[in-house]
Amino acid sequence: MQRQVPSTRQIAVASVRGGAGKTTMAALVATELARHRPDRVLAADADAELGSLPLRLGVRSQLSLFDLAGQNPRSFEEAARFLSRTPEGLFVLSSTQGGRIAGEFTLDTFQNALSQVARYVGAAVIDCGAGILTELNRGVIAASHGLVLVTPATVDGALSARGALEWYADNDQGGLLRRTVIAMVSHAPQVGADLQRAHQMLAAWGLPVVFVPYDRHLATGGSLDLSKISAAARTAVIRIVHEVFGRSLGVPGTP
Secondary structure (H helix, E strand, O other), rough: OOOOOOOOOEEEEOOOOOOOOOHHHHHHHHHHHHHHHOOOOOEEEOOOOOOHHHHHHOOOOOOOHHHHOOOOOOOOHHHHOOOOOOOOOOOEEEEOOOEEEEOOOOHHHHHHOOOHOOOOOOOEEEEEOOOOOHHHHHHHHOOOOOOEEEEEOOHHHHHHHHHHHHHHHHHHOHHHHHHHHEEEEEEOOOOOOHHHHHHHHOOOOOOOOOEEEEEOOOOOOOOOOHOHHHHHHHHHHHHHHHHHHHHOOOHHHHH
16 A cells, blocks of 8 residues: 555546445545555545535535636645645545535546646545446546445345446456455445355455445444444455555455
């Protein structure tokens, strides 16, 4: 996680459907990277439907990526005017203005805004909207060096994630699979009997599948406080970050 990068590493966090825990995972991945890396780390909200990434990170900004798009900041200090910052030092690019939808969200708008600040950071973690086939999400994922695919820790969730992997493989995006880590998130205190089957369904692809156990603090849906997250959940998140960041640099990991 502390390795020097040749250019900004873009990590996308996506899910096939809403409610999988994608935004929480994006917030955790970005925060852990910001804690470990000596350079700047950015978390960017690419959820066109009033994304909640700033809420999970405990920040609120009156400026958004819509304000940054079309600008040409000549330094990071100029670009930082459009960002918020968490206590851990993570910079946040919001898709909303003061928690309100700011405008029509397109891939061009997002890429324009991200390009204005990405050159000043070592890593950018992108919280995609739900789904993988929208033009916006396909564009963000295609441009990323690593992908965290988030799925509920159920057979149904594993089936959806497997469908996404099959779609990538069947549409000439097999290279993306080598950069993918699967986060299997539990949303209930009790682990279902089908968890092992769900894990096997995804592990058969040869990708790392990391189980994130239920955590009461994460389940509240409010601002994240790393000190309140269980050791088991925190360990799982750190492994996800380690795996996906290594893949973003072309370093193979362990399935």
